[in-house]
Amino acid sequence: MRDIKLPMSAEDARSLELGEMITVSGLLFTGRSRFHIRAIEENLFPPIDYEKVNCFFHVGPVMKQEENGEWQVVSCEPTSSIRFERYGADVVRKFNLRTLIGKTTMGPGTAQALKEVGGVYLSKIGLSGNALRGQVKKVHEVHFLDELGKTEATWIYEVENFGPFFVAMDTNGRNYFEELAREADAKMPGIEKKLGIPEGYDYTEVNG
Amino acid sequence: MLTKEIITEAMYNAIRLGATKMPPDIREALERAMNEETDPMAKKHLEVSLQNADSAEKGCGLVCADTGFPMYFVHVGAKCTVEGGFNVVSECAKAATARATAECFLRPTMVHPLSRKNPGDNIGPGMPKVEIIFDREDDSMEIIAVPKGGGSEIFGTFYRMFFPADGKAGIKKFVIECIKDACYAGKVCPPAVIGVGIGGTADVCMSIAKKAALLRPIGVHHSDPEAAELEKELYAASRELGIGPMGSRGINAVLAVNVDLAVTHTAALPVAVNAQCLVGRRWKALIDGSGNIKYSGEFR
Known part of the structure; x- marks a missing residue:
């Protein structure tokens, strides 16, 4: 399994194949709904060097502060990225993001934006929050903690062999899950037939 | 007192x-599913999830x-x-x-x-x-x-008021479509337990669907033979979608389909679906x- 350095180079991004399992090493920042909404609607975002910290990890981690003030990751399970699709493309373009890490997938808008910037979307393998926690080597800083709380705040992590994740969107705009969904759709008529649902059957509609 | x-x-x-x-019935079901899957990523999704549960049990995380x-x-x-x-x-x-x-x-x-x-x-x-x-x-x-x-609740909740004339075909079409939508891209974290409520008022219908998903042990069917038959048919159908663990290419999108029933109005056929994620x-x-x-x- 390949380990890809962060920030991801254009060349590395292009080399990743749809469905390939990889790990990543370097710096990333975290966020979820509130990051997306505030960055686009209010132009309010953490003052980070986004060229250097260029990987957006969709997560609401469980964080614990030690007595000496240092923050520890208790668990960091990627969260469902599809919820952010309304803002996904704008966020990718605004910060020129070449790596997104999350759960599930994103929609055609984000796929197009990733294609433009030459980026990839990585989706999680299984539930892996505890292993991922151990791969966070350092918690560098946190932004908007008081305003947003531990789950929605933006944390900057330094990670090593972080993963595994798989390439769910590549730099060509292909989406692993959309392709699989089309295969499932094609199987539906046969499945419905087996279930005894008459051909052309539809639910009773009572609205004009 | x-x-x-x-x-x-x-x-x-x-x-x-x-x-x-992780509850023992869920673990057994996930191990069975892992052994059955052939796609390397489908297997890996379950292997990683079971390891994650092991480390939580040892006091390291959740x-x-x-x-x-x-x-x-x-x-x-x-x-x-x-x-x-x-x-x-x-x-x-x-x-x-x-x-x-x-x-x-x-x-x-x-x-x-x-x-x-x-x-x-x-x-x-x-x-x-x-x-x-x-x-x-x-x-x-x-x-x-x-x-x-959150995933299983946010992406795995569906309700529709059918009518008696829609019959079992309506119920089956609705549930299998819900399973496909819920498991797309691993939204509900499959393999999911799919609770199906049939009957009651809207709130009773959703409540029995939720309890069927959350509380019933894996491998137990409804005591009503018609409901049990629906559970078996819908489970078998889910395995033909080509969707596996966390929405990958595979077989096990679903660990069980659990139907529960409530009597309802003679003019009504409410159906609710509520999913529970793989870790149950x-x-x-x-x-x-x-x-x-x-x-x-x-x-x-």
Whole structure:
């Protein structure tokens, strides 16, 4: 399994194949709904060097502060990225993001934006929050903690062999899950037939 | 007579154990699914998830970081009495949830629905959910604590009012379409347990669907033969979608389809679907009349 350095180079991004399992090493920042909404609607975002910290990890981690003030990751399970699709493309373009890490997938808008910037979307393998926690080597800083709380705040992590994740969107705009969904759709008529649902059957509609 | 302290202790430990241990029936079902899958990524999804549960059990983290919605189903005996009355049970659930959150066994996830403000303790109007069910004869109280992940609730909840003329075809078409949508891209974290409520009012229908998904042990079918037949048919159909663990190429999008029934209006056919994610977190605390507590993840 390949380990890809962060920030991801254009060349590395292009080399990743749809469905390939990889790990990543370097710096990333975290966020979820509130990051997306505030960055686009209010132009309010953490003052980070986004060229250097260029990987957006969709997560609401469980964080614990030690007595000496240092923050520890208790668990960091990627969260469902599809919820952010309304803002996904704008966020990718605004910060020129070449790596997104999350759960599930994103929609055609984000796929197009990733294609433009030459980026990839990585989706999680299984539930892996505890292993991922151990791969966070350092918690560098946190932004908007008081305003947003531990789950929605933006944390900057330094990670090593972080993963595994798989390439769910590549730099060509292909989406692993959309392709699989089309295969499932094609199987539906046969499945419905087996279930005894008459051909052309539809639910009773009572609205004009 | 059970005291507030004892009930709070039982609820705290049940939700803590629920967040850190995988119930044995779920583990067995996931291992079976892992052995059955052939696609390397489908297998890997389950292998990683089982390892994650192992490390949580050893005191290193959680079965899943999204501890979601805190819920308590409380089965009470006719002879069970509570100091201060049964109103106390909700207070106990709040205290137990706040403590488990403060100790990082639960993530502070519950927020105000409009302002999105997070009080940080998972407590507010309507949450934690507490359902008291008076369904036994003795003086005991059984508490089932369920930290229900967001994904399965957000992406795995469907309801439609059908009509008698829509028949079983309508029910089947609806459920299989719900399964496909819920499991797309691993939204509900498959392999999911799919609870299907048929009948009742809208709220009864959703409530029985939810309980069928969360509380029934894997491998148990409904006692009504028609309902059991529906469960088997829909489970078999789900395996032909080509969708596997976490939405990958595979077979096991679903661990079980659990149907439950309620009588309904002669003009109505309400159907609800509610999914539970692959880790099926639930743990129970049984308090006897003297206040002794026993904990178990065994629901079979």
